[in-house]
Amino acid sequence: MNKNKYYITTPIYYPSDKLHIGHAYCTVAADVMARYKRLTGHEVLFLTGTDEHGLKIEDKAREAGVTPQQFVDSIVEGPRGVLDLWKLMNISNDRFIRTTDPYHEEAVKKIFKQLYDQGDIYKGKYEGKYCKPCESFWTDSQLVEGKCPDCGREVADAQEEAYFFRLSKYSDRIRDLLENTDFLEPRSRVNEMVNNFIKPGLEDLCVSRTSFKWGVPVDFDPGHVVYVWIDALSNYITALGYDNDQFHDFKDFWPADVHFVGKEIVRFHSIIWPAILMALNLPLPKKVYGHGWLLLDGGKMSKSKGNVVDPYLLAERYSVDALRYFLMREFPFGSDGNFSNEGLITRINVDLANDLGNLVSRTLTMTGSYFGGTLPARQEEGPEDREMVSLCASLRDQYEAHMEKFAFQDALMDVFRVISHANKYIDETKPWVLSKEKEEKGPRLARVLYNLLESVRLCTVLLTPFMPQTCEKIFTQLGADPALQTWESAGHFGSLPAQVTVTRGENLFPRIDMAKELKALEEAHAALLKQEAKTSREKAPEEAPSYITFDDFVKVQFITCKVLACEAVPKSKKLLRFTLDCGEGRTRQILSGIHEYYEPEELVGKTLVACSNLAPRKMMGLESNGMLISAVKEVDGKEQLHLLMLEDTVPAGFTLC
């Protein structure tokens, strides 16, 4: 393995929902690391991608009325999809893998077969508690009061044929890896893994499923598909060409230097993944780094909670670089951090506008007005320059030490300490006074401005991995050619030619009025949500035919029903669960997303209208057999809804025509 090569990966993302700023967090960090390694002379392979198989995708595609492949294609490649987001965030990945790429699928089949042939995967029986309506197996510890944790119904003992990976066989080696090496960081995650998973005893892992089809088939046993995590984790080696001819970098880039992963998937990367690699007799990645979460109001951002932050909105308002800087500066990478618009605007105002922006603009303006943009020969360094020069001279090494530990926040703090000091140096040396002292104007003033320009240049080299576009602009203003943008040149104070010519450019980061901006941001967010809702509504009529035939119309059956019971579905903000008498001699369960309009108690006893021949579908693990009919309209940007209610004298079980 060539020591100049560097292989870094992000997790491959589920394209089940739109990606949010939480996903961008890990990808931006990996991008910063990849750019830093390129800067320091490494040949980098930076991989990201999408994890496209599994039941969740199959279900979502069905709901959307498209095939799973069409569904994932639209989210990965469609407008504002995954690829668009990475382009927006200026992500410099060298490769993008999709687990539906044929080369990957073929390689996964081979990996599974090899593990089976050598006895690391065996066929056994999956035994557990089975919830029939949910088609799910549960272990005893997952049950809630002995019932299905999804729908609350009774479960029964059941078994199913499945393939198992001999994870237990690797338990001791994995414990040793975790406890006695730096494989997993931060260190706190090691204790979590050992105490929660290794000490209680690693069980063999069920690695095939028969309950859905959207996955890589086990080619020697039709009906089984490979467990999504085996499929997903393999991406790190198939993307290099392992067991396929698509790529040929495995020898050069494996083992990976680091896998960046969110803390909730550390278990898969620090226990299951090394065990698979041990079984395949392959070297282990050098490091798995489990970063923290971006929280919103104290909870993890997620589309299902409706509390996601839209990176497009923020990047368009404040620039991609401001957003990248904020993500890396605000939160220590290994810990959770709370996202807030105030925090973002404060960082932009204080660090980027006041400190960096001001330093660049003051320095260039003074060089322009005192020397017409070109410095004369400078004089020797004076005692008042020493601190500035020595801070700059030691900056690169300190920065490097932090970057090597993925301490992005600390690296940025060091750079900004120099930036603040440079601003202070301006205040102390007072170039505007020097410019008036006749005999001083010239060499001394030139020295001060040179020191400032050189410190701007050094800081800019080190900020490049974080804010590539901004740094390019600063280099242009400084007249710094590529030789002055290198890692080597950041280690030498004094690389900028003495008689440098600079050109003042646009203001890098305009100051933001916090109060006004918070309000505008709220409005922009509301407009975005409204636009999204409108787009999805507008889409429907375009696709639907304008007329239906009489025959089509009579296919839909409407029936009157009495509400026997109604309750909120646990963990759902919207869903109400109705138990209805539809005059059918048995009760009928319908789920309806109307909790924001009605409290369950007020509906008990009411006479409603339901579509009774809609195909059953599951929501939150519960089956819904029909749909309650409501009158709906958007008024002043807000949806209003009224359940269709009949007089109580109307009996249950009447059909409507």
Ligand code: ME8
């Ligand atoms: O887990 N803050 O995919 P995923 C920080 N497909 N990170 C966050 C976050 C937040 N608010 N929300 C999500 C998967 N993430 C698997 C990975 S790898 C072989 C398979 C991070 O799309 C999360 O921690 O659910 C995880 O690392 C990554 O986004 C992908 O999450």
